[in-house]
Each structure stands twice: as structure tokens, then as C-alpha cells.
Amino acid sequence: MIPDSSHPLGFPSTAAVAPASPTPPVETARIPNPPPALPAQQSWNNVASLESYLQKVFAANPALKEQLDAVAQRNMNDPSSLYSLGSGLDALAASISSIGGQSVTATDLLGYLQATRSQRPPTLQWLKIDSQPATSQTKPPELNWADPNVQALIEATPEQQQKFIAFANEHAAIQKRVAQKMGVEQPFRGQHAKGVGLSATFEVYDNIPEYAKAGLFANGGKFKGVARFSGSAGVPDKETAPDARGFAIAFIGPDGKEQNFLMTNREGFFKNADEVMVMVRAKMAGGMAKEKYLAEHPGDLAGAENALKGATMATAVKGMVTAGIVGTEAEAVQRAGFLFTRSAADAQRPVQSYLTETYISNMPIKVGNRVARFAVRPLTSDGLNKGTADKPLTADLTNRLAKEDAEFEFGLQFYESPDTTPLNDATNPWATPFVPVGRVTLPKQDLTSAESQALAKQIDDTSFSPWNTSEHTPVGDIGLARKPIYETSAGVRNACPYGF
Numbered sequence: 001m002i003p004d005s006s007h008p009l010g011f012p013s014t015a016a017v018a019p020a021s022p023t024p025p026v027e028t029a030r031i032p033n034p035p036p037a038l039p040a041q042q043s044w045n046n047v048a049s050l051e052s053y054l055q056k057v058f059a060a061n062p063a064l065k066e067q068l069d070a071v072a073q074r075n076m077n078d079p080s081s082l083y084s085l086g087s088g089l090d091a092l093a094a095s096i097s098s099i100g101g102q103s104v105t106a107t108d109l110l111g112y113l114q115a116t117r118s119q120r121p122p123t124l125q126w127l128k129i130d131s132q133p134a135t136s137q138t139k140p141p142e143l144n145w146a147d148p149n150v151q152a153l154i155e156a157t158p159e160q161q162q163k164f165i166a167f168a169n170e171h172a173a174i175q176k177r178v179a180q181k182m183g184v185e186q187p188f189r190g191q192h193a194k195g196v197g198l199s200a201t202f203e204v205y206d207n208i209p210e211y212a213k214a215g216l217f218a219n220g221g222k223f224k225g226v227a228r229f230s231g232s233a234g235v236p237d238k239e240t241a242p243d244a245r246g247f248a249i250a251f252i253g254p255d256g257k258e259q260n261f262l263m264t265n266r267e268g269f270f271k272n273a274d275e276v277m278v279m280v281r282a283k284m285a286g287g288m289a290k291e292k293y294l295a296e297h298p299g300d301l302a303g304a305e306n307a308l309k310g311a312t313m314a315t316a317v318k319g320m321v322t323a324g325i326v327g328t329e330a331e332a333v334q335r336a337g338f339l340f341t342r343s344a345a346d347a348q349r350p351v352q353s354y355l356t357e358t359y360i361s362n363m364p365i366k367v368g369n370r371v372a373r374f375a376v377r378p379l380t381s382d383g384l385n386k387g388t389a390d391k392p393l394t395a396d397l398t399n400r401l402a403k404e405d406a407e408f409e410f411g412l413q414f415y416e417s418p419d420t421t422p423l424n425d426a427t428n429p430w431a432t433p434f435v436p437v438g439r440v441t442l443p444k445q446d447l448t449s450a451e452s453q454a455l456a457k458q459i460d461d462t463s464f465s466p467w468n469t470s471e472h473t474p475v476g477d478i479g480l481a482r483k484p485i486y487e488t489s490a491g492v493r494n495a496c497p498y499g500f
């Protein structure tokens with residue numbers, strides 16, 4: 001997962017990178033989710049200052065607060081609206097601006113809504129295994145692997161292969177640079193550098209629909225394994241910085257082979273591997289511009305932030321056009337602005353506990369002759385057990401697991417049709433419900449014990465990959481790119497699969 005935690009809610013004026021007016025019309029046909037227009041000027045640099053402004057406006061005008069709550073409610077019930085504006089926020093932003101006297105845009109309000117929701121909204125439709133057998137879902141279609149269009153989703157062409165290897169090398173260079181900069185001998189993971197490993201089990205439910213019975217899910221059973229929670233940044237974080245959180249699990253399957261499943265707590269990902277690399281490069285360019293600026297202007301933190309944002313945005317815009325992701329710079333400004341705003345807002349949503357988050361793959365895998373995304377939803381109730389200000393998420397995990405097991409339900413979301421469940425576009429939420437197929441248990445364990453610490457170290461030195469699997473291999477461009485990228489990242493740090 002590519003983090004973007006360095007971006008606050010605000011974004012530099014588009015004037016710096018947008019071409020001279022008049023702005024050409026946006027060709028939305030090339031982007032399935034038309035991105036919202038970037039406001040001409042973004043006035044809020046962090047959620048706290050926006051929140052305090054909104055509170056003043058709402059105190060004087062409670063009706064506006066009700067309207068915003070209604071939009072938030074709609075967002076929570078409709079997954080697709082999480083990624084689009086136009087849900088009444090424009091009009092509301094105009095009213096708030098005119099009443100409060102300071103300009104607020106729809107993008108600001110969306111960011112505020114996403115950032116201030118403390119729990120992941122229940123956007124994923126989940127069938128109940130007990131009350132409603134999953135067989136009630138229409139049988140998902142099988143795919144014909146020999147069809148050239150389908151084959152293109154599971155096998156990289158020589159050109160793709162070359163491009164993905166180049167991505168992998170570029171990524172590894174960043175990984176080495178981070179290690180060098182931090183003065184450590186052993187490089188971290190290229191992404192998800194910091195994590196906490198522990199033991200886990202996977203139990204496949206007996207009463208799952210016939211169409212889901214393949215691979216790990218074929219014949220029920222309980223399998224032993226390990227798990228790792230992580231922050232998505234490529235540098236170690238203290239768990240207090242806003243960041244996407246990862247959950248990787250590895251099991252020894254019924255065929256004796258290792259099965260890995262990697263997820264994060266964000267629904268929706270970049271469109272394809274090209275877009276991921278554009279964003280990786282943009283982030284890198286921003287970081288370098290910030291460092292250079294600080295070296296030349298010691299202590300000018302505000303100027304350094306501007307240098308970071310300006311270089312990041314300019315590199316992203318150029319990269320989007322060069323990679324052919326969009327046709328014009330104006331479109332690139334919109335697309336990059338949308339990605340940054342969304343990830344910045346998403347990143348600021350406070351995560352209370354690793355154990356109460358929903359984690360999703362965003363990327364599909366093979367399940368027999370069918371294709372599905374996967375996710376886990378928490379079966380552990382809320383209630384904070386935070387023990388320290390430093391590493392609060394690990395402290396919460398340690399406190400809870402010292403007392404009891406924690407559980408997640410594992411579900412498969414099957415491919416249905418190109419319209420409702422696009423196979424090669426990780427931006428869109430899928431329309432089909434999740435079919436529960438099993439339970440991931442993190443058994444009660446003392447994470448402070450020497451035994452647990454040794455296991456955690458062993459897991460840290462392990463490499464999880466969506467390609468560590470006998471049957472559930474990835475489908476789509478992003479999945480194909482991840483093969484050399486994960487292998488190379490693991491190679492740089494001499495890591496190999498857990499190896500049960």
C-alpha cells in the first residue's frame with residue numbers, strides 16, 4: 001500500500017501547475033470515477049483548524065450541521081459516494097463560506113467528514129453466515145482462463161514484465177536510500193516498514209456455498225498461521241502519525257503450502273500499477289525537495305512544506321500525463337488532487353485499535369475458476385485498552401490479547417460482471433456482497449513474553465506477498481506488478497516467506 005501520510009488536508013494552489021486558462025473540458029470517460037474538480041484555492045491546512053471554524057459556524061446555524069450530518073450519513077450508507085463529491089457538499093460549502101466569512105470548499109468538507117469519523121464506516125455489505133446462508137447469492141460466473149482477455153489479467157506480457165521489473169528496481173532504490181538516510185544496515189520493507197507480528201489461526205466455515213469451495217476454502221478445516229499488523233509507510237512510524245494500516249496473514253493450507261493474504265484498512269486503491277509508480281515518484285520528489293529547501297533555508301518549516309507539496313504535485317501531474325493515465329495536464333491536476341485529498345483525508349481518520357478495523361484486499365485473486373476480492377471484518381467489540389502514548393496500537397493489541405482471543409471474519413466478494421465488479425481497476429468499490437467463508441483468530445497470547453518477541457522478530461524478517469500462494473494468485477495489472485516488486489523488496493532485506 002502506498003502511504004501518503006505526509007500530506008496534510010490542504011493542497012497547494014492549482015495555479016502553480018495548472019495550464020493557463022481556458023481549462024479544456026475533462027474527458028471523464030477515461031476515468032471510471034470522475035474526480036472532483038480541485039478548488040482553485042485550498043484554505044485549510046489541517047482538520048483541527050477547519051473543525052474549530054465549522055464548530056463556530058454550526059453553533060450559530062444548527063441547520064447547517066444537520067445538513068452535513070445528513071451527507072455524512074449518506075456517505076456511510078453508500079460506499080461509492082465515499083469517492084465522489086456532488087452529494088450536496090458544494091451548496092453546503094457555499095452556505096458555510098458565506099455565513100462564516102471564510103472560504104470552505106466541498107473538498108474541504110469531504111476531507112473533514114472522512115477525517116473525523118473515528119471508525120471505518122460499514123461500507124462493506126456482508127452476508128450473515130448463520131441467518132442467511134451465503135448460497136442465497138446468485139452463483140458468480142466462472143472465468144475462462146484461456147480467453148485472451150482473461151489471460152491478460154493473470155499473465156504479464158514481456159513488455160509489462162520489463163516495466164514491472166523496472167518499477168521493482170526503482171522501488172528498491174528508494175528502499176536503500178531510506179536505509180542509508182536513517183543510518184541502518186538492514187533496509188526496511190519498501191512499504192509497511194513497521195509492524196507487529198503474532199500467531200494466528202484460520203478456520204474455514206463448514207457451511208460455505210459450493211462456488212466458494214476452492215483452494216484454502218475447499219474442505220473446511222483449521223490452519224495454523226501468523227499475522228502482521230503494520231503502518232503503511234516505508235519508514236518506521238510511532239503509530240501516532242495518521243497512516244493506512246495493513247493486516248497480512250499467512251497460513252499453512254490444506255495442501256501443505258503457504259497462503260498469504262494482504263489487506264489494508266482503506267477501501268479503494270490506485271487505478272493501476274502505472275498510477276502507483278507515479279505516486280511513489282511524486283512522494284519521493286516531494287521528500288527530496290523538502291530536504292533541499294531545508295538545507296538552503298534552515299528552520300523555514302513552512303517554506304519546506306510548500307516545497308514538498310509543490311514538487312509532489314508537479315511530479316505527479318507530469319507523471320500522469322507521461323504514463324498516459326490522463327490525456328492533459330488539467331485532467332492530471334484533477335486526478336492527482338483527488339488522490340492526494342482522498343488519501344490525506346483518509347489518513348487522518350484516527351485508528352483506535354488494529355482489532356476493530358475492517359481490512360480489504362482491493363485487488364482480486366483466483367478462487368477456483370472464479371475471481372474474488374477478500375476482506376476481514378472485526379468480531380472484536382470496541383473498548384479501548386490503550387496503555388501508552390508511544391505505540392498506542394501495539395499497546396492496545398498487547399493489552400487485549402493478554403486477556404482474550406480476538407477474531408475477524410474472512411469474506412470473499414465475488415466477481416459478477418465488468419460493470420459492477422471491474423477486474424482491472426482497484427479504484428472502485430465492488431457492488432457484490434462479501435460471502436463469509438472463515439474466521440481468523442488471534443489467540444490469547446502474551447506479546448511481551450520472550451517467546452512472542454522471538455516470533456515477532458521472525459515475522460518481521462519474513463516476506464508476505466500476494467504471490468505466496470498455491471492457488472489464490474492475483475488477477476489484474478496491480479497484482480502482476482506486485483510479483484517482482486515484493487520479491488525485490490524482500491531480496492533487498494534478505495527476507496523470505498515465513499516457511500511453516
Ligand code: HEM
Nearest residue numbers: 001189190191192228246247248263264361463464489490
Ligand atoms: C502496485 C501496488 C503496490 C506496491 C508497489 C506495493 C508495495 C509493497 C512493498 C514493496 C511491500 C514490502 C514487501 C516486503 O519487503 O516484504 C509491501 C507490503 C505490504 N503491502 Fe503492498 N504494494 C502494493 C499494493 C498493495 C495492495 C493493493 C495492498 C492491499 C490492499 C497492499 C498491502 C500490503 C501489506 C499489508 C504489506 C505488509 C506486509 C507485511 O506485513 O509484511 N499492497 N507493499
